[in-house]
Amino acid sequence: MKQRFDGPESRRLPAARHPVPSLVPSLSTTVSALVSVLLLGGCGLLFQNHEKRADATLQPTGGNTATGTVTFIERADGVQVSYNLSGMPPNSEHALQIHERGDCIITASSDGGPVFAPASERSDSGSKVEGDLASIRADANGTATGFIVAPDVSLDGVRSVLSRAIVLHRDGADTYAIVPHGAGPALACGVIKQ
Secondary structure: OOOOOOOHHHHOOOOOOOOOOOOOOHHHHHHHHHHHHHHHHHHHHHHOOOOOOEEEEEEEEEOOEEEEEEEEEOOOEEEEEEEEEEEEOOOOOEEEEEEEEOOOOOOOOOOOOOEOHHHHHOOOOOOOOOEEEEEOOOOOOOOOOEEEOOOOOOOOOOOOOOOOOEEEEOOOOOOOOOOOOOOOOEEEEEEEEE
16 A cells, blocks of 8 residues: 655655764864964975075186086085086186185286185195195086085185185196195186075
């Protein structure tokens, strides 16, 4: 026997046993999510590596064509000096040196001064001075790209290279001799700036 429901009860739906979740998050859920994102983002800022960095753009000195960039990044074991140089004679050796002053007007009477060394160490005859970075070799295209780590310089304090001239010299340097004004004529020069 079939029952027929024509009365008001027949139009009522049965009560749901499980409430249907709302697709719209509550205000407290939204605020909690925003606070979490902001806090996690803030923690990331706290742990970011704030490295000390300086740069120099080398411009050619009178009659030369050498140019380039040198980047200084302070690390635990010294300052990483990365260079990207061009316009040098092919297959030639050059000295990359930091000089005492930040003067790139290279003339017979004015230059960047002696190779950088703290005054207390300048008298150590035969020792390598801090400003003697490296002898570098240009490839067949007259370019040189690479890096060295200079353990005896920094980007602050007594051994700071900031506001000093970095000079690319024509000839390679004798890295164990104190050379008052570099290894040969300057091909390019730039001032180290943060």
